[in-house]
Amino acid sequence: MKTDNRISPEHASRPAASTVIEINELCKSFGKLQVLRNLSLQLFENENLILLGKSGSGKSVLIKCIVRLLIPDSGSITFLGKNVMDLNSEELAEMRVKIGFLFQSGALYDSMTIRENLEFPLVRIKKHLTRQEVNEKVEESLENVGLLDSINKMPSQLSGGMRKRASLARTIVVDPMVMLYDEPTTGLDPVTSNEISELINRVQHKYKTSSIIITHDIECARATADRLIMLKEGQAYMEGSIEEFEQTSDELVESYFKSQNKP
Amino acid sequence: MKVIRPLLTKIPKIPRPDVKNRAIKISENAIKKTQTANRFFLEVGEFGLFLWLTIKALFSRHFEFKEFLRQCFLVGNKTLPLISLTGVVIGLVLTIQSRPILAEFGAVSLLPGMVAVSIIREMGPVVTGLICCGKIGSGMGAELGSMKVSEQIDAMEVSSTNPMRFLVVPRVLAATFMIPILVLYADALGILGSWAGANLKGDVTFILFFTQAFNSISFSDFIPAVIKTFFFGAAIGLVGCFKGYTAGRGTASVGKAANQSVVLASVFVIIIDLIAVQITDVLQ
Ligand SMILES: Nc1ncnc2c1ncn2[C@@H]1O[C@H](COP(=O)(O)OP(=O)(O)OP(=O)(O)O)[C@@H](O)[C@H]1O
Ligand SMILES: [Mg+2]
Numbered sequence: 001m002k003t004d005n006r007i008s009p010e011h012a013s014r015p016a017a018s019t020v021i022e023i024n025e026l027c028k029s030f031g032k033l034q035v036l037r038n039l040s041l042q043l044f045e046n047e048n049l050i051l052l053g054k055s056g057s058g059k060s061v062l063i064k065c066i067v068r069l070l071i072p073d074s075g076s077i078t079f080l081g082k083n084v085m086d087l088n089s090e091e092l093a094e095m096r097v098k099i100g101f102l103f104q105s106g107a108l109y110d111s112m113t114i115r116e117n118l119e120f121p122l123v124r125i126k127k128h129l130t131r132q133e134v135n136e137k138v139e140e141s142l143e144n145v146g147l148l149d150s151i152n153k154m155p156s157q158l159s160g161g162m163r164k165r166a167s168l169a170r171t172i173v174v175d176p177m178v179m180l181y182d183e184p185t186t187g188l189d190p191v192t193s194n195e196i197s198e199l200i201n202r203v204q205h206k207y208k209t210s211s212i213i214i215t216h217d218i219e220c221a222r223a224t225a226d227r228l229i230m231l232k233e234g235q236a237y238m239e240g241s242i243e244e245f246e247q248t249s250d251e252l253v254e255s256y257f258k259s260q261n262k263p
Numbered sequence: 264m265k266v267i268r269p270l271l272t273k274i275p276k277i278p279r280p281d282v283k284n285r286a287i288k289i290s291e292n293a294i295k296k297t298q299t300a301n302r303f304f305l306e307v308g309e310f311g312l313f314l315w316l317t318i319k320a321l322f323s324r325h326f327e328f329k330e331f332l333r334q335c336f337l338v339g340n341k342t343l344p345l346i347s348l349t350g351v352v353i354g355l356v357l358t359i360q361s362r363p364i365l366a367e368f369g370a371v372s373l374l375p376g377m378v379a380v381s382i383i384r385e386m387g388p389v390v391t392g393l394i395c396c397g398k399i400g401s402g403m404g405a406e407l408g409s410m411k412v413s414e415q416i417d418a419m420e421v422s423s424t425n426p427m428r429f430l431v432v433p434r435v436l437a438a439t440f441m442i443p444i445l446v447l448y449a450d451a452l453g454i455l456g457s458w459a460g461a462n463l464k465g466d467v468t469f470i471l472f473f474t475q476a477f478n479s480i481s482f483s484d485f486i487p488a489v490i491k492t493f494f495f496g497a498a499i500g501l502v503g504c505f506k507g508y509t510a511g512r513g514t515a516s517v518g519k520a521a522n523q524s525v526v527l528a529s530v531f532v533i534i535i536d537l538i539a540v541q542i543t544d545v546l547q
Contacts, residue, residue, distance in 0.1 A: 064417075067421050069417050069420065069421065093423045096420075096421050096422070096423050097423050099421070101418070101421045103414045103417070103418055105413055105414050107413060107414040107415050107417065107418035108415070109410075109415050109418070109419075110409075110410075110413075110415070120419075120422065120424070121422035121423075121424070124422065124423060124424050125422065125423055174422070
């Protein structure tokens with residue numbers, strides 16, 4: 001790990017906040033393709049951590065490893081002090097309840113309406129809710145992403161951006177304590193994109209969530225970031241705040257920010 | 264020196280036997296063969312594991328009854344028209360074709376019984392089973408395959424729902440219980456078709472025909488035939504779900520999953536039929 005690339009090493013060891021997720025020396029390959037190589041990072045309590053990196057740099061693979069949809073080859077992932085790989089199926093289910101996962105593809109259930117899509121995790125995770133409360137929560141969540149009028153539509157009747165938002169609504173409806181957003185604003189117009197960024201911030205403040213946000217959208221990163229990490233070749237290449245990223249002279253980071261920078 | 268050099272290059276090279284390359288080729292072939300064999304055993308192992316997980320999910324506390332009913336409806340709804348048509352036609356054709364042969368021996372009165380026995384013992388179950396492989400097996404393979412590819416199964420898993428319990432168990436059970444019903448339905452229509460066939464030449468009353476047909480059917484014809492259809496159903500459901508569930512990445516694998524479900528399920532149906540025949544043969 002190139003420590004000289006860490007703009008501000010003091011960020012890495014913020015003593016005040018406790019760590020929610022700690023990843024150590026994570027490696028994952030698919031056949032000959034090595035996607036993650038000795039990746040280490042931490043997610044602290046109540047922060048928004050932005051993950052940047054080129055397409056194919058393993059960002060989605062990383063967050064899938066966190067919820068154990070993929071099994072890493074080596075290294076450890078600790079969630080609230082417990083090693084994710086050692087959990088038995090009940091503990092794993094318990095952990096997954098605490099994590100909200102927004103899939104890059106949306107992953108809405110095609111055979112269900114939007115309402116049923118949101119109810120599906122809600123009634124299974126929060127079993128004590130009454131019918132009335134379930135309806136209220138579903139409607140509130142859809143209101144937040146501006147999709148209340150599409151509540152009875154099928155996913156196939158929605159546009160790509162609407163599907164993404166519906167999927168975001170499904171993720172936040174269960175109020176998880178940790179959110180993993182995989183490109184929440186991709187494919188959205190700037191106005192909606194800003195609304196989503198605001199929503200992410202609102203969720204963070206209201207429920208005190210900690211989030212990992214994968215994005216290529218620098219505007220979204222500006223609006224939500226507490227800390228950023230850039231991945232390159234399966235490793236954490238650089239870490240810092242948004243100001244530090246914007247001022248750095250590192251070529252890769254610079255080109256990343258310049259290409260989307262408004263004059 | 265200067266003279267020798269160009270001369271040397273002109274000497275033709277004696278072709279040496281290409282031992283090394285041949286050795287590499289042989290070993291590559293061997294590796295390829297073991298890989299194919301490995302893939303086969305891997306798949307068998309995976310199927311075994313899948314079966315075990317399905318059984319485990321089946322006996323877990325929560326049962327998705329609504330989803331089960333929905334799947335039962337879908338299984339019936341998808342296949343009913345095709346099965347009705349084939350049922351009638353099988354009865355009709357069997358009757359028309361066996362009539363002249365029986366007439367030669369002066370045994371036309373045996374016609375209803377003979378047709379009924381062959382429909383109930385073999386034609387009804389196997390033809391219905393194979394139709395269900397095509398309609399239900401491929402449907403399940405494609406549906407679960409596309410859910411897998413579009414990460415819906417993953418989404419289910421991270422929202423703490425066991426996809427085996429929600430997706431696989433209701434489908435397998437629906438196929439297991441619906442296919443026997445569909446087979447009985449096809450049998451009934453087959454006998455009806457046979458009556459229609461018998462009526463094309465000469466006329467037999469409905470009552471007479473059915474009395475003759477059912478007089479020649481015994482429980483030992485009927486029960487084993489029904490029992491094997493439960494296995495057909497379970498095999499079709501399991502194979503369809505397995506192929507869909509283990510589909511690869513990318514949309515092409517959805518088509519592949521659907522296709523392989525049909526092929527594998529048909530093979531299963533035929534093999535189960537073979538085993539069932541052997542067993543009933545031994546028991547009688
Ligand atoms: N299940 C899998 N099987 C095989 N290869 C995979 C699998 N998942 C991901 N990969 C490979 O891992 C690499 C990283 O994929 P990943 O989806 O993490 O990229 P990403 O950083 O999220 O890119 P993007 O920004 O485009 O979403 C890719 O080359 C991909 O082909
Ligand atoms: Mg990705």
